[in-house]
Amino acid sequence: xxxxxxxxxxxxxxxxxxxxxxxxxxxxxxxxxxxxxxxxxxxxxxxxxxxxxxxxxxxxxxxxxxxxxxxxxxxxxxxxxxxxxxxxxxxxxxxxxxxxxxxxxxxxxxxxxxxxxxxxxxxxxxxxxxxxxxxxxxxxxxxxxxxxxxxxxxxxxxxxxxxxxxxxxxxxxxxxxxxxxxxxxxxxxxxxxxxxxxxxxxxxxxxxxxxxxxxxxxxxxxxxxxxxxxxxxxxxxxxxxxxxxxxxxxxxxxxxxxxxxxxxxxxxxxxxxxxxxxxxxxxxxxxxxxxxxxxxxxxxxxxxxxxxxxxxxxxxxxxxxxxxxx
Amino acid sequence: xxxxxxxxxxxxxxxxxxxxxxxxxxxxxxxxxxxxxxxxxxxxxxxxxxxxxxxxxxxxxxxxxxxxxxxxxxxxxxxxxxxxxxxxxxxxxxxxxxxxxxxxxxxxxxxxxxxxxxxxxxxxxxxxxxxxxxxxxxxxxxxxxxxxxxxxxxxxxxxxxxxxxxxxxxxxxxxx
Ligand SMILES: [Zn+2]
Ligand SMILES: [Zn+2]
Numbered sequence: 001x002x003x004x005x006x007x008x009x010x011x012x013x014x015x016x017x018x019x020x021x022x023x024x025x026x027x028x029x030x031x032x033x034x035x036x037x038x039x040x041x042x043x044x045x046x047x048x049x050x051x052x053x054x055x056x057x058x059x060x061x062x063x064x065x066x067x068x069x070x071x072x073x074x075x076x077x078x079x080x081x082x083x084x085x086x087x088x089x090x091x092x093x094x095x096x097x098x099x100x101x102x103x104x105x106x107x108x109x110x111x112x113x114x115x116x117x118x119x120x121x122x123x124x125x126x127x128x129x130x131x132x133x134x135x136x137x138x139x140x141x142x143x144x145x146x147x148x149x150x151x152x153x154x155x156x157x158x159x160x161x162x163x164x165x166x167x168x169x170x171x172x173x174x175x176x177x178x179x180x181x182x183x184x185x186x187x188x189x190x191x192x193x194x195x196x197x198x199x200x201x202x203x204x205x206x207x208x209x210x211x212x213x214x215x216x217x218x219x220x221x222x223x224x225x226x227x228x229x230x231x232x233x234x235x236x237x238x239x240x241x242x243x244x245x246x247x248x249x250x251x252x253x254x255x256x257x258x259x260x261x262x263x264x265x266x267x268x269x270x271x272x273x274x275x276x277x278x279x280x281x282x283x284x285x286x287x288x289x290x291x292x293x294x295x296x297x298x299x300x301x302x303x304x305x306x307x308x309x310x311x312x313x314x315x316x317x318x319x320x321x322x323x324x325x326x
Numbered sequence: 327x328x329x330x331x332x333x334x335x336x337x338x339x340x341x342x343x344x345x346x347x348x349x350x351x352x353x354x355x356x357x358x359x360x361x362x363x364x365x366x367x368x369x370x371x372x373x374x375x376x377x378x379x380x381x382x383x384x385x386x387x388x389x390x391x392x393x394x395x396x397x398x399x400x401x402x403x404x405x406x407x408x409x410x411x412x413x414x415x416x417x418x419x420x421x422x423x424x425x426x427x428x429x430x431x432x433x434x435x436x437x438x439x440x441x442x443x444x445x446x447x448x449x450x451x452x453x454x455x456x457x458x459x460x461x462x463x464x465x466x467x468x469x470x471x472x473x474x475x476x477x478x479x480x481x482x483x484x485x486x487x488x489x490x491x492x493x494x495x496x497x498x499x500x501x502x
Binding site: 212213216217218220221222227230231233234237238239240241258270271272275276278279280281291292293294299300302305307308309 | 383385400415432435454460463
């Protein structure tokens with residue numbers, strides 16, 4: 001099986017994440033003018049907030065290499081209407097700088113204007129960096145922690161063994177649920193992230209009655225395996241909503257809510273369960289197989305939303321085949 | 327912002343919800359209260375936050391009320407009073423939830439999963455709201471198969487009152 005990180009869209013190797021912006025570059029007639037051109041551009045059109053974007057690039061051609069300089073970055077330096085005027089000027093072969101007084105002293109050194117697309121968001125991953133280079137050169141400072149998370153290389157062989165054994169327990173739990181009711185085919189296991197001790201195991205109770213109040217047994221439509229697991233964690237701390245009697249067991253745990261806990265669940269949780277995990281401040285989630293409408297990658301990525309007050313690591317694919325057969 | 331005016335009955339239900347929000351505040355919980363109303367006339371269940379009490383971060387007013395509703399529907403007394411209803415899912419399809427604060431993403435999903443068709447709420451929930459403030463879980467048609475039918479929502483009822491309750495809570499020195 002293959003582990004995959006459920007990461008935010010800002011890390012994805014897609015054009016949208018690069019945030020390409022229409023811009024204008026031009027060639028420098030002679031390399032000896034490069035420094036005066038850069039000085040003038042820097043004074044009039046500084047690259048504040050775009051430190052990762054290189055101002056100058058070398059374009060190779062059969063007539064020899066030439067230097068190309070970035071004059072404007074659209075949205076940063078120009079209004080949409082201004083950019084439009086410059087583009088029209090370029091099409092009609094007029095110099096697009098005719099109307100721009102501030103560049104008078106360097107106008108004669110600039111030629112061959114071309115529209116380019118500039119990535120205005122610094123690349124967060126090597127893949128994004130390589131994509132950026134196809135448009136305009138940028139610099140890249142690799143964040144080791146991000147890279148390790150993205151390619152799952154933060155885990156050792158021993159970690160993979162732990163993942164497998166915890167997910168096997170989740171699969172066994174789902175199998176136990178299926179004996180109670182065929183629809184109870186999801187299993188969840190909560191472990192302490194550090195000691196790896198099991199805090200709770202739960203299966204889906206949507207169609208299996210439990211005691212929701214004294215003497216009242218109800219098959220609760222919202223008792224998805226993850227919700228039950230969260231309540232069992234609460235129970236282990238002296239709280240909890242329902243009495244599961246002999247259905248499920250839980251162990252002692254001294255954590256406040258789910259901080260420092262890791263969830264293993266055979267199937268991607270639904271939106272409700274994902275948000276319940278977020279409210280519970282879960283540390284990490286590993287799931288086996290994807291689920292249409294799931295909240296960790298399939299429909300939303302609730303673990304990555306900046307507006308929400310807790311973000312956490314979610315990985316998909318642990319024993320995926322075994323989980324999907326449940 | 328267009329705020330729909332409620333009829334007298336709905337205003338009364340909002341009042342019930344606010345009473346439970348105040349109840350939550352006096353019990354050291356985030357002051358959110360709600361009531362589930364069946365057939366536009368019957369108070370089926372009420373709820374308020376019980377997160378601290380139950381040490382379970384999912385015990386929001388809405389989920390607490392859903393528990394109470396399920397408990398009631400499954401009681402002999404209620405069954406005797408409603409002999410024509412055989413399936414509890416039929417009940418929720420004819421319910422409206424009145425709640426003092428916009429339901430969070432989790433609760434919106436739960437309301438859809440319960441097939442409750444409509445929610446009326448007080449102030450927006452800028453931190454976690456699922457009826458448009460952070461995400462629009464209530465109306466996302468792509469979630470029909472995984473959650474259930476879309477949820478219609480009416481916000482902006484007695485907004486200031488709901489906000490002031492929350493402010494009162496966060497003024498207190500609360501560890502959460
Ligand atoms: Zn769920
Ligand atoms: Zn909620």
